[in-house]
Amino acid sequence: MKTYYDPEDLKKFGKVSEWQPELGKKFFDYYGNVFEDGALTKREKTLIALAVSHAVQCPYCIDAYTEDSMEQGFDEEQMMEAVHVASAIKGGATLVHGVQMMNKYKDLSM
Amino acid sequence: MGTLVHKSLLAQGHALSETEKQLNLLQEASLPCFETKLKESNLYPLTAIGVDVFQINIGKMCNQVCKHCHVDAGPDRKEIMTRETMKLCLDAIDKTACSTVDLTGGAPEMNPNFRWFVAQLSARRKKILVRCNLTIIVANKSYNDLPEFFKKHNVEVVSSLPYFNSKKTDAQRGSGVFDKSIEALKMLNAVGYGCENSGLILNLVYNPSGAFLPPDQSVLEVEFKAKLRSQFDIVFNQLFTITNLPISRYLQYLIASENYQGYMEKLVNAYNPVAASTVMCRTTLSISWDGFIFDCDFNQMLDLKVSAKDQHISAFNIDDLLNRIIIVNQHCYGCTAGAGSSCGGELT
Numbered sequence A: 001m002k003t004y005y006d007p008e009d010l011k012k013f014g015k016v017s018e019w020q021p022e023l024g025k026k027f028f029d030y031y032g033n034v035f036e037d038g039a040l041t042k043r044e045k046t047l048i049a050l051a052v053s054h055a056v057q058c059p060y061c062i063d064a065y066t067e068d069s070m071e072q073g074f075d076e077e078q079m080m081e082a083v084h085v086a087s088a089i090k091g092g093a094t095l096v097h098g099v100q101m102m103n104k105y106k107d108l109s110m
Numbered sequence B: 001m002g003t004l005v006h007k008s009l010l011a012q013g014h015a016l017s018e019t020e021k022q023l024n025l026l027q028e029a030s031l032p033c034f035e036t037k038l039k040e041s042n043l044y045p046l047t048a049i050g051v052d053v054f055q056i057n058i059g060k061m062c063n064q065v066c067k068h069c070h071v072d073a074g075p076d077r078k079e080i081m082t083r084e085t086m087k088l089c090l091d092a093i094d095k096t097a098c099s100t101v102d103l104t105g106g107a108p109e110m111n112p113n114f115r116w117f118v119a120q121l122s123a124r125r126k127k128i129l130v131r132c133n134l135t136i137i138v139a140n141k142s143y144n145d146l147p148e149f150f151k152k153h154n155v156e157v158v159s160s161l162p163y164f165n166s167k168k169t170d171a172q173r174g175s176g177v178f179d180k181s182i183e184a185l186k187m188l189n190a191v192g193y194g195c196e197n198s199g200l201i202l203n204l205v206y207n208p209s210g211a212f213l214p215p216d217q218s219v220l221e222v223e224f225k226a227k228l229r230s231q232f233d234i235v236f237n238q239l240f241t242i243t244n245l246p247i248s249r250y251l252q253y254l255i256a257s258e259n260y261q262g263y264m265e266k267l268v269n270a271y272n273p274v275a276a277s278t279v280m281c282r283t284t285l286s287i288s289w290d291g292f293i294f295d296c297d298f299n300q301m302l303d304l305k306v307s308a309k310d311q312h313i314s315a316f317n318i319d320d321l322l323n324r325i326i327i328v329n330q331h332c333y334g335c336t337a338g339a340g341s342s343c344g345g346e347l348t
Ligand code: SF4
Pocket: B062, B063, B064, B065, B066, B068, B069, B070, B071, B072, B073, B074, B105, B106, B107, B133, B173
């Protein structure tokens, strides 16, 4: 079956550098550095990445960071709470625009 | 996640109870050869560098039937070491300068000669490790005094606890195992095990409940300690994180869950030459219930005997064994992934 997303394509991510090696290298070096232990631990960053993967709804990232979170020793409850954080922010971001709607509504009303 | 197992692969008449079938599967997967990897790291052939640890598997009998068990242990396994073979092990130990004797199984405590053997080792002033599955302590009254017995002989207790909740633990080790393990840990703590300044060591082992690699040992240890203390008032010394090797029931799980190829690729991609140089087989000898000698417990379960003229404890030749080349195969990728893995946790 042909689909837009093929899980096997994740393994080919690095190939994007073939068409633009310089920028590709810069991106992957940067990506690697971001996930190193810093002011936040690698483990904390993994859970943030899991939440963001859901917010940006990237199937590759969701697969990758689910596995990474398991490898970092997080359990189902902790991982689902991270997804709820993403969901709350996304839902909140939608809802807060209601204020803009209210403002505009008032501007146009008598 | 799937159903729990109640019988060993052998009792089920499962094809993967045969070591030859397991080895064929390991060879068939399209993966780089482990020997080639060692060559690239200038580690081939892998050689022994000493005999510091005797790991003795005193039987396949166990009160549990864990899903990931590389021994294919269970209540239906009757193979256990006799006192005669234990005596041969003691003679062999006396011919070496080994510091540690690591008793494993199955549940080693189920061997009727277990206490006799521990007493003999204790008289030799060896460091004694017992791989205690915890639930055996509460399995019936005759085992309830194990914590006191361990204490008397200053045994170091090493126990599996895949997670600090029952969901993950029971999924891997059987229903009710978590609660019983907590009860047993409290009994060990009560005699001083894991407590500060008691000198009685209680180490826990984490291994992933599924087809993924273990986390950083020190990071997870902090979380285990905090959770076990706050929720159950339990203390322990160290947490070892161990990688599951594709052998026996874990191999069967990988195949049945269609995770085999992906898991093997993960192990290969995580190959770490530093871990490869420190694999435990270089300083260990492993003895099976019937007295055969192997490089490690994993090779034992695949029936890959040591590369030496005499392969039985009755003809123990330390010089020959010290000069041996270690038998490796594709399962060895499990010891060299990431920070590496051994019966004592990470290698690097
Ligand atoms: S993993 Fe340990 S406790 Fe579980 S069945 Fe195997 S020997 Fe028994």
